[in-house]
Amino acid sequence: MDAREETPAAQAANTDAPAEAPAVSEVTARLAVMTQARDAAEAANLAKTRFLMGLSHEIRTPLNAIHGYAQLLERGAAIAPAEAGRIIRRSSEHLADLVEGLLDISRIEAGVMKLNRETVALRSLLEQVAEMFRIEAVNKGLSFDYRAAPTLPVWVLADERRLRQVLINLLSNAIKYTPSGSVTLTVRYRSMVAEFEVTDTGIGIDTDEQERIFQPFDRGGGRASGVAPGIGLGLALSRMLAQIMGGEITVKSEVGRGSHFVLRLLLPQPNSAPQDDARGLPVGYQGRRRTILAIDDDPGQLALWQELLRPIGFNIFVAGSGGAGLSLAELGRPDLVLLDLSMPGLGGWEVARRLRERFGRDIRILIASGNAAELVGTEGLHDGFVLKPVDQQLLFDMLARQLGLVWDYEGMARTESLDVALPESARGHLAELGRLARTGHVRGLSAALAALAGAVPQAEALVGRLTAALDDYDLAGFQKLIAEQHPRDGDAEPAGGEETR
Known part of the structure; x- marks a missing residue:
């Protein structure tokens, strides 16, 4: 037989040999893809299950309180109505915060979250937030330190409400999970990038939990739940907001030694900044006369609002209770409401909810509070806040932004x-x-x-x-x-x- 001739078996062997390796490689690749897809599906199912379990828990807890105390009142049990009402109110506020957070997350995921690009008085904003949390820290026996770089600009372009929301969430968590020691807010600014660093000496976070805490309803493996209440949406929403603002939030932490959160955002300075505050307090404003309604159960605070606002041209009406405030709002249709939170009977948040339901955004709502923790997760119910005791310059800055005012100053030629x-x-x-x-x-x-x-x-x-x-x-x-x-x-x-x- 010719040496070049091959038997049919040999030919078959030679034909199959080179094709066998690619076939095995292709099967292996397909198996790897299928395995990866299966793992991703299982992870998604696990995340969905964890999310629904967390949501169920967060809904059932306040509902149980509302249902239980409603039954006690119905049966005429020996319980103070004021105490039952307080628990029911707080539980309903918890549910409202949960819904608002979920709506914000859904808006972001659907791509319909809109950001405002406005000129923000960054230094004033940070000083106000820092002062609020300094009070919170002192009340808990903690030290609070605020450090701002000398390069920090006075004015930047940002969404003020969302920036404040993220800062409040980070600082609120820092104080909430720090039993003793200190909380520090450090702000740096370079090449249009602002870096907000929140450091605490609290309980810390395990390394393998430092990404989980940014998932909705995940509070770090349950350790945090034994320290302070919460719904587990603050950090998830904060990271999403930071990302749509073109920034990021990172964390470093060690169990028992504290945590270190850093928010980085691109905050350019405006081409033309508003005039500074060197002219003192305004003596009037331009344009049509505006109406402000102040609702507070403290007569002294109501007198202060009148003394501050009436001399510079505002129509100012005051109400000593939530119910009276709602009636005046219906009759007078104010441009803005200054609203206290801690009032007997109809509380501040319920008044804010009813104002929003009745008037939408036609009436601006400023919360007057000395407790920053009360503002966490309630952004949809108000347009901003002023700190008690009131800093007059910060108050006028806020009024100007909310009402679009141009102030007149002593000795200034009126435009x-x-x-x-x-x-x-x-x-x-x-x-x-x-x-x-x-x-x-x-x-x-x-x-x-x-x-x-x-x-x-x-x-x-x-x-x-x-x-x-x-x-x-x-x-x-x-x-x-x-x-x-x-x-x-x-x-x-x-x-x-x-x-x-």
């Missing part, structure tokens, strides 16, 4: 009021600005503002306010300013049209 009567020729310009704002045409708005400034010199103050709102991409505020002007722009002719006589 043109926004309430000045604009001529008929402004009607068409206002109509065009309103139309462009509703469609989000930013370049067109810049051109229309220039046209208004050139055609109507009396609108100088209005153009300044509109330009500031446009620079901050605050189109809602822009439209509100347009809507407040007279004559109204709804039936005006387009800019450039001839005036009929």
